[in-house]
Amino acid sequence: MSRELTVVVLAAGGGTRMRSKTMKVLHPVGGRSMIGHVLKAVEAVEPRRIVAVVGHQRETVGAHIQALVPDVVLAVQEEQRGTGHAVRVAMDALAAEGTTGTVIVATGDTPLLRGESLRAFAAEHEAAQRAVSVLSAIVADPFGYGRILRDHEGDVEAIIEEKDATIDQREIAEINSGILAFDAEFLIEALPRIGNDNAKGEYYLTDLVQLARDAGLTVGAHAIDDPWQTEGANDREELAQLGAELNRRIVGQWMRDGVTVMDPATTWIDADVVLAQDVTILPGTQLLGATVVAEDAVIGPDTTLKDCEVGAGARVVRTQAELAVIGAEATVGPFSYLRPGTQLGARGKIGGFVETKNAVIGDDAKVPHLSYVGDAEIGEGTNIGAGTIFANYDGVAKHRTTVGRHARTGSHNTFVAPIAIGDGAATGAGTVVRRDVPPGALAVSSGPQRHLEGWAQRKRAGTAQAAAAASAVAAAEAAAQQAGDVAEDSSQDRGPDLG
Numbered sequence: 001m002s003r004e005l006t007v008v009v010l011a012a013g014g015g016t017r018m019r020s021k022t023m024k025v026l027h028p029v030g031g032r033s034m035i036g037h038v039l040k041a042v043e044a045v046e047p048r049r050i051v052a053v054v055g056h057q058r059e060t061v062g063a064h065i066q067a068l069v070p071d072v073v074l075a076v077q078e079e080q081r082g083t084g085h086a087v088r089v090a091m092d093a094l095a096a097e098g099t100t101g102t103v104i105v106a107t108g109d110t111p112l113l114r115g116e117s118l119r120a121f122a123a124e125h126e127a128a129q130r131a132v133s134v135l136s137a138i139v140a141d142p143f144g145y146g147r148i149l150r151d152h153e154g155d156v157e158a159i160i161e162e163k164d165a166t167i168d169q170r171e172i173a174e175i176n177s178g179i180l181a182f183d184a185e186f187l188i189e190a191l192p193r194i195g196n197d198n199a200k201g202e203y204y205l206t207d208l209v210q211l212a213r214d215a216g217l218t219v220g221a222h223a224i225d226d227p228w229q230t231e232g233a234n235d236r237e238e239l240a241q242l243g244a245e246l247n248r249r250i251v252g253q254w255m256r257d258g259v260t261v262m263d264p265a266t267t268w269i270d271a272d273v274v275l276a277q278d279v280t281i282l283p284g285t286q287l288l289g290a291t292v293v294a295e296d297a298v299i300g301p302d303t304t305l306k307d308c309e310v311g312a313g314a315r316v317v318r319t320q321a322e323l324a325v326i327g328a329e330a331t332v333g334p335f336s337y338l339r340p341g342t343q344l345g346a347r348g349k350i351g352g353f354v355e356t357k358n359a360v361i362g363d364d365a366k367v368p369h370l371s372y373v374g375d376a377e378i379g380e381g382t383n384i385g386a387g388t389i390f391a392n393y394d395g396v397a398k399h400r401t402t403v404g405r406h407a408r409t410g411s412h413n414t415f416v417a418p419i420a421i422g423d424g425a426a427t428g429a430g431t432v433v434r435r436d437v438p439p440g441a442l443a444v445s446s447g448p449q450r451h452l453e454g455w456a457q458r459k460r461a462g463t464a465q466a467a468a469a470a471s472a473v474a475a476a477e478a479a480a481q482q483a484g485d486v487a488e489d490s491s492q493d494r495g496p497d498l499g
């Protein structure tokens, strides 16, 4: 960038059409707030200063912006008196340090905006040595926008707002996107000269076009070839439309970068997700937040991963996971629920109907079926039996369980934490482990099995259960009787031989 660059982002308006307690620019789309996308694009052009104008819910919006851009200058517009007034508040906030070069004004609600577009716009503005440049757009339905008025030579004369426009002017399809560039010196000098004698009684930033023309300065407008980038969301329907288009673009880019996406229409990928080459994504999959997937991993179908790390060649099927790390060549699912703090080692397995939380599961370790693993560490090569519950909560506090390396635990166990099961240990089916198990020991906790004969016939008399039991017992007795007769016969037959 040849000249010093300052960017003003407008975010003081209420956004009432969202009908939300959350400010419009804070609504998320593609894993970031709307203004988060705009600030990313703005940061990409490396301006000397970014000024954000805040008003409605200024504490919340201001804190959000500061978290994303720590050296932002926040300018507070107490009352929303128009875009011209908002920019004046921004320039006042910079008065002490002074501003030269180019000032770009953008709005906080255009999530598809790209840094390259801002860069090209600033470069064109500077090359043409203009006082004012307007990034315009040709749209099918210009209702509500400021229209670009051009003279017979095609030069920009003014911007006329919807409410101030004549019927003829309303036919104009070229609109003001809301992104403008100014020569700083002209901007600072002319802002106080904007009046509010118009249909809305507001100070229109767009009046600067006419003021520059009147001063004999150069003004220009250039229609962006990708109008989605300057499209703002005013209500939730528009938010969903922008979200779908943003996703279409993100998914498209990943496919061009070597990711297989079986069904782009049902695949949702947030802006900050990172995928390696030859990842495969099956239908109904959402990759959210800061999720990173290594090469050859296959994700889906019907899987949601938020802030997860998936290793190379891993397989994740019908899974819900957040803040989980899945090792290389590991398998997860179907129907698994990985909660924060889950770390599955290389070639490990978290199988069907298994829930995990704060669980470090070693390389080649397996929790294959129907289990809950919470606050636990499982050593490498260990196998946890089907239907095991890590009972981590005593009703007051959470406790940890450790299972050593190459252990084999039986089906339907309960590990009552805090507890440790040693390396190479084993447990029998149905064991309730309440004391530490030494390395190599087999733990069993259930007593010998006892039978109360005829219980169903006595206690459930008259039921199908009792009838079934009675007939089975009768059949067994008959069979035993017959076997006894046969034995008697054969012993008689053998009598002479023995004699």
Ligand code: UD1
Residues within 6 Å of the ligand: 010, 011, 012, 013, 014, 053, 077, 079, 080, 081, 082, 083, 084, 085, 086, 107, 108, 109, 144, 145, 146, 147, 159, 161, 175, 176, 177, 178, 203, 204, 205, 206, 232
């Ligand atoms: C504005 C433009 C219009 C353009 C349209 C593009 C003006 C006068 N009109 O109209 O030419 O086609 O954007 O979307 O500039 N804001 C403040 N403080 C204020 C007023 C607005 O921060 O006092 C912020 C809003 O939060 C919003 C942006 O500026 O992000 C645009 O304001 P809005 O009232 O929506 O202007 P439009 O009528 O849409």
Ligand code: CA
Residues within 6 Å of the ligand: 232, 234
């Ligand atoms: Ca608007």
